[in-house]
Amino acid sequence: MDYTKESLERVSFQTRGKWYLAEQVDAFLDELSDSVERDAQTTSQWRRERDDLRKEKERLQQERDALRQENARLKKEREEARAGEQAALTQLQAVQEKLAASPGEERRRRVCQDLEQERDQLIxxxxALRSYRETCRKAVEEDARALLRQVERLPSEKLL
Structure with a gap:
C-alpha cells in the first residue's frame, strides 16, 4: 500500500481504554516501513537513472561539440579547397592565354600531337606485321611438314 498524506490521515486505531491495540499499530508500522523502503528503493533507482542520464547527456554534449569542431574543420578545408581550385583555374587560364598568344607554341603542340598519332599508328x-609474319611462318612450317610426310610415303629411297 502506498501512503500519501491523505491516506495517513485516514488511519485510525481501535482503543482499549486509553491505549491503542498493539497489533493494529504494529501492522500499520510494518506496512509503513515497507512502503518507506519501497519508496527509498524507487528513489535510489531514479537517482541512479538520473545519474546515468546526466552522464549520457554529458557524453552526447561532448560528442556534439566534437562534431561541431569537425564540421567547422571540414568547412574550412572545403573553403581552402575551393580557393585552391580557383587559383588553379586562374593559372590554367593564364597558361591557355599564353599558348593562344604564341602561335609558334600552338603549332609545336599540334605537330607533337600529329607525331604521337603517327608513332601510335606505326606501332x-x-x-600487325609481326602477327602476319608469325602466321606465315606457321603456314610454311605446316606446308613443309606436309611435304615431308608425302616424301616419306614415296616408295623409292633414291628420291630422297
Whole structure:
C-alpha cells in the first residue's frame, strides 16, 4: 500500500481504554516501513537513472561539440579547397592565354600531337606485321611438314 498524506490521515486505531491495540499499530508500522523502503528503493533507482542520464547527456554534449569542431574543420578545408581550385583555374587560364598568344607554341603542340598519332599508328602496324609474319611462318612450317610426310610415303629411297 502506498501512503500519501491523505491516506495517513485516514488511519485510525481501535482503543482499549486509553491505549491503542498493539497489533493494529504494529501492522500499520510494518506496512509503513515497507512502503518507506519501497519508496527509498524507487528513489535510489531514479537517482541512479538520473545519474546515468546526466552522464549520457554529458557524453552526447561532448560528442556534439566534437562534431561541431569537425564540421567547422571540414568547412574550412572545403573553403581552402575551393580557393585552391580557383587559383588553379586562374593559372590554367593564364597558361591557355599564353599558348593562344604564341602561335609558334600552338603549332609545336599540334605537330607533337600529329607525331604521337603517327608513332601510335606505326606501332600498331609493326604489331600487325609481326602477327602476319608469325602466321606465315606457321603456314610454311605446316606446308613443309606436309611435304615431308608425302616424301616419306614415296616408295623409292633414291628420291630422297
Amino acid at each position: 600498331s602496324d609493326i604489331k
